[in-house]
Amino acid sequence: MTPDSIVFGGAGLIGRSLVAELLRRDRTVAAALRGPADRLTGWLAGQGVDTARLTVVSADIAVPGLGLGAAPDLGEVRDVYNSAARFAFGLEAAQARAVNVTGAVNVADWAAARGSLRRLVHVSGYRVSGGPADYRRDGAYEASKREGDAAVRARARELGVPLTVVNPSTVVGEDQFIGLASLVRDLWRGRLPLLPGDRETFLPVVDVGYLARFMAEVPGHEETAGEAYWVLDDATPNLPELVGLLAAHLGVRAPRAAVPVSLVRRLPRALTGADPETLSFLSGDRYETAPALAFAERAGLRMPPVGTVLRTWADGLVATGFGERARFGEKAGFQDVAGSRTWVTGERESPQYVLLHGLPLDADSWARVAGELDGPVLAADLPGLGRSAPARSAEEPEELEEWTRDLLEPVGTRPVLVGHSFGCGPVLRHALAHPERVSGVVLLAPAFLQAPSGWLTRSAVGAAVLLGTSPARLAGRLGVPVDALADLRRPGAARRVIEAMRAGHAAGQELRKALDRIGVPVTVVTGSADPLVTGEADVVIEGAGHYPQLTHPRQVARVLREAVARAPRGRW
Known part of the structure; x- marks a missing residue:
C-alpha cells in the first residue's frame, strides 16, 4: 500500500499523535523516524490504533536525501509533515542547527521533488517572531x-513549495517531560518556593490531540497554503493561576511569591534551579491566534477545556514519576476520597480485586501482580502515602476506615480485598464492618502477625530516610526497586511513613482480634524469609521476604486468582 502522507519525526510527541490521527482518518501513512520502529508501533498499539495502513521508514533529516536509502515507494506522497526537531535545553549550536535548521531545509528540498505534492506542513515554534536568531541570548534550541x-519559508518560496507553518505553544500530552513539566515536577516535590515571572507571565499550552487534528486538516484546505498559524489556547491561565490550578489538583502548596525573570537571570543557577534557556519563554507576550481559530471553526475543531487538559497531563506526569518509572494502569489520576486528594488506579465501580499497599510503597507496587490477574483491579495510594495527600489524621484507624469506606463506596461488585503489610489494617476493618460487600480477604505479609522487632527495624529505616538516606540506598536495604520509592522525595513523605509504621504497630492487638471475628474467607500469605510469630500462614512463598508482590508476583497472583475462584459471585 503506497503512502499518501509522510510524517518526519513520527515517533515524537507531536509526530506520533499526528500519525495516529491520520490513520484514524483512513490515510495511508509513512512514519519516518530514527531508531527502532517499536518506539512508534508500541505506542500506537497502546492507543488502539489500527496500523494496517502504516509504513515505518528509517530516516535522518540532517543529511541530504534524508537518509531514506532503501525506503519503500514514496512516489505518491502528497502531504509532507515535518514534526522532527531536536528539543532539549543545553544543546550545542551545531547539534540544534543540524536538525532544526539544516534538517528542516532538507525536508523542504525533498518535498519539492514530489510530483504529487499537495502541501508541506512544517512545525515551527510560537516564539519564532521578534527578530533574527540570537544563540547567545536565546540558547541553541529556541534560536535554531x-x-x-526563516530558512524553510525562504526555501519554500525559492522552490515553489506550497507551505503551511504551524507554530504551537507548549504542547502537553503523554510523556512530555521537558519545559513546563520540570516546573510541575519541582512543584510536586516541594522545590518551588518562588515562582519565576509575575502576574502577567503567560506560558500558553495546547493539547497534543487538538494540535494533531489541526495539522491533519490543513492540507485539505487550499486557503491554508502560504499561511502560518499560531496554535495555542488563549484561555491558558497566566502562570501564577496555572501553577495554582495544578497545585490544587495535586494537593500541594503553591508558591506564595514570585521573583522577576530579570532577577532570576542574575542569580546563580545552583540557587534558582532554573535553566537559563527556559527563562526566555516566561514573558507577558500574546500571540496572533485569530487566523488559527477561524480555520479551526471552519474545520469543526474545538479545543478541549484547558483546565481538563492540564489536570490530565499532570496526572500522567505523576503516574510515571516524571519519566522515572513505568505507568501502572490506564485509569489513573487524583480523586477526592474522604477529604484526601487520593491517587486512584484502575476500575472504580466493578473491580474483581482491590489492592492496598504497605510501607513505604504505593499502588504501583502491585503493577506486576495486576498484569498476571484475570479481572479488573482497583488500587490506590493510602492517604498521606505515595502520591496521595494526607487525610486529617491518616495514622488514626477511624480516619483510615472512613477513607477505605469512601474509596469503595462506588464499587457494586463483591471484590476480594488484598492488603500488604500496613495495608492489611484497612482491609480487615472494612471486611469486618461490611462483610456483605466483600467476597474474600487476602493478607499479604501482615505486619500485625509478625515480631515487633520487624516493625522496629522498618521504623529505623524510615528514620534513616528522614535523616537523608537516598532512595537508592533505602531500596537496596529493603530489597525493592528504587522506582518503588520515588515519592519518598515529597516533603513530609518520610515522616508520614514513620507515623504510619508506629500506628500499625500500635494497632496490632486490635487487628488480631478483628481477624478472629471476620465473617468472610481469609487467606494469610507470607514469605519463607518473613515468617509470622502469631498464627500460621495459609500460603508460604518460598524464597520471598516482606515484599513478595515485588519479588514473586506470579506466585502472589496465583493466590489471588484462587481466592476469587473460591469466593461467591455476584454484586452486593
Missing part, C-alpha cells in the same frame, strides 16, 4: 527554531 523557521 527561529533560524529554521
